[in-house]
Amino acid sequence: MAENAHTKGSDESEGSIGRLKRVPPSYYLAAGFLVFLALIPGVLGTTTILLLTYSLFFVMFVISWDFVSGYTGLMSFGHTLFFAVGGYTAAILNVHYGVHPALGIIAGVILAAVAGLLYGLPARNIEGHYLALMTLLPPLIMERLFRLFKDTTGGSTGLIGAENLIEMDSFAMTAWVNYYLAFGLFLFIFLLAWVITRSDTGTIFTAIKESEDAVASVGINPDKYKVYAFVMSAMMGGLAGAVFVHTPAGSASPSQLLSLVVIIDVLLASILGGLGTITGAVVGGMTIFWVREWLSDISWTIPVLDVSVSDINDVLFFLLLLALLMFLAQGLVPWVQKRGQRLLERRQVGDPEVATDGGPTPDDRTDPSHPEATGDRSNKERTADNQGETR
Incomplete structure (x- = not known):
């Protein structure tokens, strides 16, 4: 009975861990961002x-x-x-x-x-x-x-x-x-x-x-x-x-x-973050706003042009944005989501996990010492049985 209770508790714990692993990484990033803002x-x-x-x-x-x-x-x-x-x-x-x-x-x-x-x-x-x-x-x-x-x-x-x-x-x-x-x-x-x-x-x-x-x-x-x-x-x-x-x-x-500048910045922010993604609107909006502020505060003089960064901050801003949009055609958030999904798939393939249904893990099935192993283990057992019958 104690064993059953222990097994049940382990199953529930493993199930909870499994559910946590299924939470998209972007949710944790969003939570961290909100804590940062607070x-x-x-x-x-x-x-x-x-x-x-x-x-x-x-x-x-x-x-x-x-x-x-x-x-x-x-x-x-x-x-x-x-x-x-x-x-x-x-x-x-x-x-x-x-x-x-x-x-x-x-x-x-x-x-x-x-x-x-x-x-x-x-x-x-x-x-x-x-x-x-x-x-x-x-x-x-x-x-x-x-x-x-x-x-x-x-x-x-x-x-x-x-x-x-x-x-x-x-x-x-x-x-x-x-x-x-x-x-x-x-x-x-x-x-x-x-x-x-x-x-x-x-x-x-x-x-x-x-x-x-x-x-x-x-x-x-x-x-x-x-x-x-x-x-x-x-x-x-x-x-x-x-x-x-x-x-x-x-x-x-x-x-x-x-101002027209306002609506242009709004459009650029949404496109940069990823159209049709509310989180993309947040990421793009923050990026556009703070990059503009950062460029307007830089007083460093560009030697060849003999002008400060702040004097041509709009030109530099649009050039930087153009480069980002060329490499991130679908936006920042969709790009991060795809990268995260690929990383998650690689981990799932390469990282053995305890089966949530109580069955053997992938490593168990390939380990010859495990009682539920398949392949070579089953053949050995059958060979031993045949030898016993012959004797």
Whole structure:
């Protein structure tokens, strides 16, 4: 009985180990990255914390874009509209009308959802570069209008004076607390996008990307899911933009919310990380943001050109990005996943493990001294039996 209990306990332990081994390595990397983000502010200065906060909001923008364009294949070049609608709505209500930031954020998300609906409805009948052009024009028009009506929007410099969502006694403490606010919002948007894209809805998204006709042939209305993807994406981007303007790291300005540079960086980040992968949006977003910052801070002078790295940081950034995209055509995350899968397969082939069903391991089956060995062992036993019978 004790032996049975011991065997049962061993089997359960081995089963647990087996389940742990089946967890994708990327999950451990993601967990480590989240722990890093949670702990790193404790050793950083205020300026770096503000930059890290900004990078989290940028990653949220990338996630919201990849949610619709990476998964459904509906190319949107106008996602800055959602960031700006959320951000400017919250800031204008707070600065000009004294509305509490929380209420302004809710209003910003609602209006961003309406903007997403206005994108999603035409997307039912427009595809490819026509859709890309259609989505690109509204933010360009909005940016021009915002620069003209400077009394309301602040013009080129943006709207100054929006309250911080959380205000502390010192600026350093305010920056620190608002970083964790951004971190919490990042987790929420990441998990929301992750859950949806791994549900039946996410499966339909990718099916629409592969073949819209095939989706319709099984009785599913692809138009409904296109509109849903745009509205959800707009709400994510609008929420991030609305909270962004109420932190020390952000403001309601064209350069931060409406600029073409913003949408270009968002697209590049998603492609670099891996289209149609939420984790790729995070990896690509962080890479793009911090490489830009790193290059802009290097004051070293290039001898031949007689200019500093920071002076031509954009040129160097795009050259570096071009090289990465040439060697990593599918993105960083798919590349790492493939490498990890190959490594795992090699380990499984070369590393003998205890069988979870209680049977012999591969080494046991080839070991002549093992009672359950096959091949040579069985032949020896049969030979001995035959000799005994002869005697």
